[in-house]
Amino acid sequence: MSQIDELQARITAALDRITKGLDGREAAGDPAEMVKLRQDIEDEKLANAQLEERVRTLRERLEAREAELEAARSAQSDSLRKLDADLQSLRKANQQLRDNNQALREAHQAGVAEPHLINKSMLAELEGLRAARAADRDEVEAVLTELGQVIAEAGDDTATKTEDA
Template identity: 50%
Template structure:
């Protein structure tokens, strides 16, 4: 960005010097018709270059804004994926503890219904956490792939958006 601004500043300074030099030539009244036409042509080219620089700067700013938005969106999705994976790890640890307690009770020959219920609840929580992690992972992949598919020849962004899985239902 600073390179574009520096180049723009240098071009504008050069164009100002040319304009002031041409102004001195035209003010002296000694120019002929060809010189006057060349001066007008240079002014037109100068205006075109100025407009092109303005458009390039604006396009660059738009691209940077889109890039920032995409980065923020991706970071939010990665944070959600990380949270879902943490829940999955916690649920799996609870499931392992419940299963170990159930195995110990079974080895002792003691049938404990509350341990069976606890193990089943832990297993259900682990399944829910795994599903949430899978959905977050799929959403992150879709978000990363959508811009690539849009840029591809014949890419269909609408199809990619329709394939996005829904949240917890």
């Protein structure tokens, strides 16, 4: 981009010099030379306009790409937060299950049958399974999102190479 800006500045400076030269020579100038100089000015203006259009196009593509990357970062961050929450839930459910199993072992050693402990243990186990399933689902979604981004980038690279060719 800096090369394009530099070339644009050089072209503008050249156009200014040509214009100043034409102003000074109009009274005594050769008509054929004047036509050539005017044509040179028009050619430089056209080249300058083409460069400006290319710079504008490149800036638009850059801004679009930056917006895509920011959206991907945001989606990835949300996905990681959700995965973290599910993993925390899984840890909590597993701890509850361990506590209930310990209480069941103690009740069994004491020879006491505690139906509410069995129910509590089964509920904790179900909650642990649900949390594990949610964590697995979030992990799969994160992987699929990442794969989608990689595939999209590969497609963009192919399209860019085709455009540049």
